């Protein structure tokens with residue numbers, strides 16, 4: 001059972017222990033004061049404005065700016081997905097660069113790249129489903145900018161294992177690292193890893209000037225590559241009573257907020273739609289996490305493994321859910337996800353432009 005499963009009260013306590021000052025100073029270090037709230041934000045147990053407002057209830061906005069800016073990255077990526085749709089699964093800036101192949105380096109998938117910090121991060125990924133942001137950047141950077149693998153298959157492999165796997169954040173972060181989002185690939189080297197992780201290593205193939213990352217030959221160890229095999233083992237479905245005439249709170253893997261429409265539904269259903277997982281496969285660990293985390297905050301929830309239309313009597317029920325691109329096409333009432341910056345509208349070409357528009361609302 002994942003050590004990340006929390007009661008709602010424990011999640012609130014986690015928010016209350018975020019040290020925004022230490023966060024701003026240490027967040028890039030693997031042992032820095034990061035919040036580890038991403039599994040609950042991704043799964044929609046809590047929302048971005050709720051986290052921000054709770055933190056601003058105890059610290060001054062100026063001290064919390066860096067943390068709020070990181071929350072804003074999440075909001076930015078969600079907005080880009082809503083605005084651009086499936087275009088996020090293709091290079092956002094076409095022609096910026098080319099890739100050598102469309103597979104994932106085997107050494108990366110095996111956690112045997114020879115770069116100890118990266119191999120440990122991959123071990124963490126397999127053991128816990130969570131990886132620190134900086135290690136995510138190194139994993140993505142090693143694959144796309146040194147092994148020159150296209151970001152899409154690598155991002156699909158990585159997403160498969162993440163309990164906080166968020167389609168927009170993951171896909172667009174990979175594009176950011178590979179340079180197809182901003183035009184500038186992310187470069188790094190062993191010195192940066194050493195400065196930001198508890199261990200140091202020398203004499204590796206990353207002992208180069210960081211500006212050389214995109215030009216040095218791909219090390220032998222990263223050359224062998226494969227398409228990842230990503231099988232999905234769906235959980236068993238539960239019996240759902242006939243919903244005809246009923247009011248249903250419909251939860252989904254990106255919406256598990258127990259404070260939403262409280263008292264309005266007579267039945268709570270968690271929809272696990274197999275067609276979604278055909279397109280976006282996840283591991284059994286991830287599915288187990290979603291269901292256990294749902295049960296932890298929604299004790300009455302019934303898990304329906306099937307399509308929306310296969311819910312008995314659903315066409316004659318009143319069904320509410322929270323909006324998300326993965327449920328946007330369903331014929332039901334979609335509540336908007338509360339935003340950090342509802343006053344900021346329109347499309348922004350870069351996060352910096354978006355953030356400049358947000359700053360006056362802090």
Ligand SMILES: Cc1cc2nc3c(=O)[nH]c(=O)nc-3n(C[C@H](O)[C@H](O)[C@H](O)COP(=O)(O)OP(=O)(O)OC[C@H]3O[C@@H](n4cnc5c(N)ncnc54)[C@H](O)[C@@H]3O)c2cc1C
Nearest residue numbers: 034035036037038070071073074133136165166169170173
């Ligand atoms: C290659 C790559 C893949 C990623 N895939 C995911 C993913 O699938 N799901 C996911 O939630 N995040 C993803 N991120 C973003 C980021 O790494 C995680 O949100 C963060 O590491 C989660 O840890 P935390 O909650 O301790 O973050 P904190 O640093 O404590 O930040 C608080 C919250 O702000 C948001 N946030 C912080 N940094 C980012 C960021 N760079 N981009 C988007 N949101 C951010 C998250 O919701 C996070 O929980 C990815 C980043 C990279 C580089």
